[in-house]
Amino acid sequence: xxDFPKARSKMVEEQIISRGIRDLRVIEAMKKVPxxxxxxxxxxxxxxxxxxxxxxxxxxxxxxxxxxxxTEALELKGKERVLEIGGGSGYQxxxxxELSERVFSIERIRSLAIRARQxxxxxxxxxxxxxxxxxxxxxxxxxxxxxxxxxxxxxxIPGPLVDQLSIGGRLVIPVGDEYAQDLFRxxxxxxxxxxxxxxxxxxxxxIGRYGWESE
Ligand code: SAH
Numbered sequence: 001x002x003d004f005p006k007a008r009s010k011m012v013e014e015q016i017i018s019r020g021i022r023d024l025r026v027i028e029a030m031k032k033v034p035x036x037x038x039x040x041x042x043x044x045x046x047x048x049x050x051x052x053x054x055x056x057x058x059x060x061x062x063x064x065x066x067x068x069x070x071t072e073a074l075e076l077k078g079k080e081r082v083l084e085i086g087g088g089s090g091y092q093x094x095x096x097x098e099l100s101e102r103v104f105s106i107e108r109i110r111s112l113a114i115r116a117r118q119x120x121x122x123x124x125x126x127x128x129x130x131x132x133x134x135x136x137x138x139x140x141x142x143x144x145x146x147x148x149x150x151x152x153x154x155x156x157i158p159g160p161l162v163d164q165l166s167i168g169g170r171l172v173i174p175v176g177d178e179y180a181q182d183l184f185r186x187x188x189x190x191x192x193x194x195x196x197x198x199x200x201x202x203x204x205x206x207i208g209r210y211g212w213e214s215e
Contacts, residue, residue, distance in 0.1 A: 004036050007047075008048055010048065014050075032098065067092050082104070082147045137160050137209055138163070153201075153202070169188050181203060182197050
C-alpha cells in the first residue's frame with residue numbers, strides 16, 4: 001500500500017517549497033487535495049512525481065509545481081470568483097476551489113468534464129461549476145472574474161477573457177507555439193493591461209474560436 005499523505009507531503013517539500021513557492025495558502029491546498037484520485041488507478045503510484053501524467057483523450061494533468069506556480073500567480077485571498085479554462089482532471093479546479101469563493105470551470109471534452117464533475121462533488125467541492133464548452137469564449141453570464149486561469153497553450157491571449165476580467169483582475173495563461181510557451185500574467189488596471197512573463201512552460205493546445213483550430 002502506498003502512503004499517499006506521506007507522498008503528498010514529500011511532493012510539497014521537494015517540488016513546491018524548495019522551488020520558491022511562498023504563498024502559504026497555496027502550500028496548504030497542495031498538501032490537502034488528494035491528487036492521486038484525479039488519475040486512473042494504474043497511475044496513482046506516480047501521482048506525486050515531478051511530471052505531468054496522462055488523463056485520457058490525449059490530455060494531461062499538469063506537473064504539481066506548474067499547478068502551484070500558476071495558482072500563486074493568481075494571488076487568491078479567498079473571496080474571488082475564478083474562471084478556469086481547461087478543467088481536465090479537475091485537480092487544478094480543486095486547488096482553486098480551496099482558495100477562492102467560487103470556481104467556474106470550462107472543459108471542451110465531455111468525458112473529462114463529467115468525470116471531474118463527479119469527483120469534485122464526491123470530494124465536497126460544492127463551490128465549483130463545470131461547463132462543457134469552448135472556453136476561449138469565456139463565461140459571459142458569470143463575468144466579471146477576479147482571476148482567470150488557462151491551463152492549455154494558446155497562440156494568443158483570447159480577447160473575450162480579457163474583456164471578462166474585473167479591474168485589478170489577473171489572467172494567467174501559457175502563450176506560444178504548439179511546442180513551447182511562456183507563462184504570462186496579465187493584470188487589468190484602470191490605465192490598461194500590464195503583462196509579465198513568468199517563464200517557459202509546455203502545455204497541450206487550447207483549441208477553440210480564439211485558440212488553435214485543431215490538435
Ligand atoms: N488543469 C488540467 C489540465 C488539463 S490539460 C489538469 O490538471 O487536469 C488541458 C485541458 O484543456 C484539456 O482537458 C483540454 O481538453 C482542455 N481544453 C483545450 N482547449 C479548450 C477550450 N477551448 N475550452 C475548454 N477546455 C479546453
